[in-house]
Amino acid sequence: MNKKIIILIFSSIGLITSFLVIIGILFNKTEDEKINGLTEVYDVSVNGVIAYVSHSKGHPELYIKTEQEEKLALKLDVDQIITDMAFSPNGTTLAYSISDEEVEDGLESSVQLLDIRSLDSKNLFQKATYITELAFDPKDENKLFYLSAETYENYSPIARAYPHDIDVFSYHLSEDIHIQHTEMASYSINSLQVSPTEDVVYVQMDDVADDATAEEIFEMKQQIFQIPLDKPEQFSVISDNDRDIDIYDFALVPNKEAMVFQSVSNASAGGTFQYELYYYDWEQKKEKRLTDLQSYAAHPIITHDGKHVYFIVDRQFAKSHYPENYLYKMDIDGTNVKEITLEHN
Amino acid sequence: MNPVFDHYVKKIVQQIDGNEEEKTDIYEELIIHLQLSSEQFMLAGYDEKEANEMAMKSFGETNDIGDQMQQAMFPFRKLLFLLLTLSSLLFSFVVYSVQLFLEGDAHIGWLLLSVGTSSILLLFTLQALPFLERKTWLNIALICHIFIYLYGFLLSLYINHSISVPLTYFSLVIILIAIVLVYRTTIYDFQFTFERKKQTKLLHFLNITLGIIIISASLFFLWAVLIFSESFEPFMLYIFIPMLIWIVTYVTQIKLSEKGKRISAYIVAAIPFLIVLAIFLWYFSIF
Numbered sequence: 001m002n003k004k005i006i007i008l009i010f011s012s013i014g015l016i017t018s019f020l021v022i023i024g025i026l027f028n029k030t031e032d033e034k035i036n037g038l039t040e041v042y043d044v045s046v047n048g049v050i051a052y053v054s055h056s057k058g059h060p061e062l063y064i065k066t067e068q069e070e071k072l073a074l075k076l077d078v079d080q081i082i083t084d085m086a087f088s089p090n091g092t093t094l095a096y097s098i099s100d101e102e103v104e105d106g107l108e109s110s111v112q113l114l115d116i117r118s119l120d121s122k123n124l125f126q127k128a129t130y131i132t133e134l135a136f137d138p139k140d141e142n143k144l145f146y147l148s149a150e151t152y153e154n155y156s157p158i159a160r161a162y163p164h165d166i167d168v169f170s171y172h173l174s175e176d177i178h179i180q181h182t183e184m185a186s187y188s189i190n191s192l193q194v195s196p197t198e199d200v201v202y203v204q205m206d207d208v209a210d211d212a213t214a215e216e217i218f219e220m221k222q223q224i225f226q227i228p229l230d231k232p233e234q235f236s237v238i239s240d241n242d243r244d245i246d247i248y249d250f251a252l253v254p255n256k257e258a259m260v261f262q263s264v265s266n267a268s269a270g271g272t273f274q275y276e277l278y279y280y281d282w283e284q285k286k287e288k289r290l291t292d293l294q295s296y297a298a299h300p301i302i303t304h305d306g307k308h309v310y311f312i313v314d315r316q317f318a319k320s321h322y323p324e325n326y327l328y329k330m331d332i333d334g335t336n337v338k339e340i341t342l343e344h345n
Numbered sequence: 346m347n348p349v350f351d352h353y354v355k356k357i358v359q360q361i362d363g364n365e366e367e368k369t370d371i372y373e374e375l376i377i378h379l380q381l382s383s384e385q386f387m388l389a390g391y392d393e394k395e396a397n398e399m400a401m402k403s404f405g406e407t408n409d410i411g412d413q414m415q416q417a418m419f420p421f422r423k424l425l426f427l428l429l430t431l432s433s434l435l436f437s438f439v440v441y442s443v444q445l446f447l448e449g450d451a452h453i454g455w456l457l458l459s460v461g462t463s464s465i466l467l468l469f470t471l472q473a474l475p476f477l478e479r480k481t482w483l484n485i486a487l488i489c490h491i492f493i494y495l496y497g498f499l500l501s502l503y504i505n506h507s508i509s510v511p512l513t514y515f516s517l518v519i520i521l522i523a524i525v526l527v528y529r530t531t532i533y534d535f536q537f538t539f540e541r542k543k544q545t546k547l548l549h550f551l552n553i554t555l556g557i558i559i560i561s562a563s564l565f566f567l568w569a570v571l572i573f574s575e576s577f578e579p580f581m582l583y584i585f586i587p588m589l590i591w592i593v594t595y596v597t598q599i600k601l602s603e604k605g606k607r608i609s610a611y612i613v614a615a616i617p618f619l620i621v622l623a624i625f626l627w628y629f630s631i632f
Contacts, residue, residue: 006471009467009471010464010467010468013434013460013464013467016438017456017457017460020438020441020442020445020456021451021453021456021457023445023451024441024445024451024452024453024456025451025453027445027446027449027451028445028449028450028451029449029450033449034449160573160574316505319505320505321503
């Protein structure tokens with residue numbers, strides 16, 4: 001082939017490549033710049049005020065949405081994370097927990113209290129652990145329960161790091177004292193809920209004993225447990241024991257022996273798991289599927305009157321490294337499903 | 346030896362992919378043809394220098410002759426290489442751009458590597474590097490190309506858009522063409538006596554096939570381990586032990602075959618075969 005043509009071909013390849021490299025340098029996004037939009041961390045107050053955390057180029061931002069407006073209450077650095085939040089029973093304050101994204105240098109969590117009217121925050125307490133969840137006692141707004149993890153590590157080289165050695169604690173705001181309620185140092189505890197009538201908390205965890213064999217651990221199920229605070233060692237399962245599929249997250253229905261929980265709807269079908277919400281009455285042992293979004297419905301929160309359920313849907317679940325969350329609301333029977341528009345999502 | 350003919354014929358032979366034995370045969374045939382042609386021109390009244398020039402002129406341009414002979418000896422080979430290189434370049438530019446604008450990731454390193462191997466293969470295809478020993482370098486370039494486009498396969502697989510599907514299939518076609526060309530290049534490239542040709546061909550065929558299976562399985566297990574891992578751990582290198590055994594046994598078999606130790610070569614060939622068998626049995630026993 002003619003040398004001129006060869007030079008022309010390779011010059012063209014070089015030019016196109018150089019152009020792509022230059023636009024690559026200009027338009028490449030950092031990991032932080034890719035983290036945008038609503039997280040799963042939100043809460044709904046007794047007055048219908050919604051507090052939610054949305055990321056903006058990796059920065060966690062805490063917004064307060066009332067019927068009239070949405071306001072930015074707080075913006076954190078990219079290396080910080082809001083792990084959970086909880087409205088006080090009267091809805092005037094919001095407790096939220098901040099931890100560092102990177103935990104190599106040790107665990108440190110700080111729990112703050114935000115005044116919903118003034119949007120001023122004050123420090124409640126700091127702890128050298130990883131606080132994963134918060135829940136006010138509906139019976140006593142002076143009492144804030146929390147889940148505290150002593151370690152944040154991967155138990156195996158081929159596992160991701162997660163908070164472990166978790167126990168239930170409470171913080172008494174006026175007395176400034178902490179009480180440890182359990183001594184389980186559990187591998188995993190989630191979805192802390194406090195009973196509105198009894199001295200009982202509810203959590204989701206594995207139904208496996210500490211001395212379980214490898215086979216038992218492999219076969220373990222995730223269930224909902226009731227922990228009486230006066231005798232925490234006498235915890236018991238309240239979810240359906242005969243249910244084969246794990247339960248991952250739940251919310252108690254006020255004034256009823258019932259809950260809304262998250263579980264996989266297509267576990268035996270193969271393919272990508274779909275997470276839906278279910279209603280379960282543990283008194284009558286009746287279960288009903290509420291959603292059919294064929295995606296990832298998560299983190300149910302039931303309104304104070306028990307008539308509606310808020311929840312998060314990740315429309316990019318299993319399709320992208322980054323979630324694309326939306327806030328939804330439906331009636332407690334699963335009807336009237338609609339998206340709640342958030343300005344900063 | 347006529348130095349003018351020697352230079353002229355060597356330029357033609359450099360463009361042909363045959364082995365040394367074949368190249369020597371072609372070289373000798375072309376030299377004889379040119380000498381006869383030159384003698385005829387001298388009988389027609391030309392002096393020696395003019396006769397030599399007339400003989401070469403009537404034979405044709407070295408590039409054209411080399412190209413035609415290559416095409417006659419290895420039909421569709423050039424077409425396959427052109428198809429591979431041009432489609433690879435197109436794939437690289439498209440996947441890089443899609444990754445950049447849809448995912449926000451500029452895979453500059455991969456772009457440079459993939460354009461690099463595609464360009465080297467294109468240079469070989471266009472006979473622009475006649476000074477290199479074609480088959481060894483072609484095989485090295487092709488194997489690098491396969492690994493680089495396996496990464497391209499993952500890049501297209503993880504695009505969060507419907508364009509991911511055609512791009513993923515596109516990458517698989519590129520890898521498939523490159524594998525076919527490795528088979529062709531390796532199995533045509535042997536420098537042994539006729540009696541050993543069949544045996545060497547068979548050993549190359551067996552080893553390339555086993556190599557593809559072992560490398561694919563190793564990369565799959567590495568990917569599966571990495572996907573659940575927080576970071577790279579040294580123990581993950583154990584995954585590459587079957588690959589190492591395969592390389593050592595492949596080289597050993599060829600060396601044994603060169604020395605005429607046919608039985609020993611086949612015994613060594615059984616080792617990677619048993620590894621593949623063990624991988625299959627283990628995989629099907631756990632799934």
